Amino acid sequence: MNLTGQFLISMPSLQDERFEKTVIYMCAHSKDGAMGIIINKKIDYDLYPDLLEQLGIDKPLLNKKLYIRYGGPVESGRGFVLHSDEVIQKETLSIAKGIALTSTSEFFEDLSKGNGPKNSILALGYAGWAPGQIEHELASNSWMTLKTASDFIFDDSVGSKWKDAYGLLGVDPNKLSFYSGNC
Numbered sequence: 001m002n003l004t005g006q007f008l009i010s011m012p013s014l015q016d017e018r019f020e021k022t023v024i025y026m027c028a029h030s031k032d033g034a035m036g037i038i039i040n041k042k043i044d045y046d047l048y049p050d051l052l053e054q055l056g057i058d059k060p061l062l063n064k065k066l067y068i069r070y071g072g073p074v075e076s077g078r079g080f081v082l083h084s085d086e087v088i089q090k091e092t093l094s095i096a097k098g099i100a101l102t103s104t105s106e107f108f109e110d111l112s113k114g115n116g117p118k119n120s121i122l123a124l125g126y127a128g129w130a131p132g133q134i135e136h137e138l139a140s141n142s143w144m145t146l147k148t149a150s151d152f153i154f155d156d157s158v159g160s161k162w163k164d165a166y167g168l169l170g171v172d173p174n175k176l177s178f179y180s181g182n183c
Helices: 105-112 133-139 161-169
Strands: 007-010 023-030 033-038 065-070 074-084 093-096 099-102 119-129 143-146
Touching: 007 161, 023 093, 023 161, 033 065, 033 133, 074 105, 119 133, 133 143, 143 161
Parallel strands: 065 119
Antiparallel strands: 007 023, 007 143, 023 033, 033 119, 074 099, 074 119, 093 099
């Protein structure tokens, strides 16, 4: 199963505090490993008061939306932009219909000039898995998977996104067992 373009939703029983109640958009998944961006963990602007200025994004972005998120524990000092795909560069990774990932200084510059995509998430860091690791975690019931419309990424409901993702699956996470088994 290829998870590229799907969502991972952490199970309530997941003990790793870095991924507790997370929703991750999977940007790449192959035999070489996997990479995704956590989309439901806000970064407080007060913690990074000069972040946008450092990136050259210190003025209004016209009618465009830019959200800042904790993307994951890997390379947490590096910025990644998960965005709608009406604006792409040659370095851009097209993920699924309507969604792309870019991490170049030119892209940040375009954002600062209001020339970026309509919807963007600036993520600091990403979630990464070695070859076979995500498959093992899925078999251990650490994650649920979800295929849904890409607009789920760019809505304002960050605080409820984990519960909303379970709602899209038709599951109440409070009623899931903390114990599971495999045959």
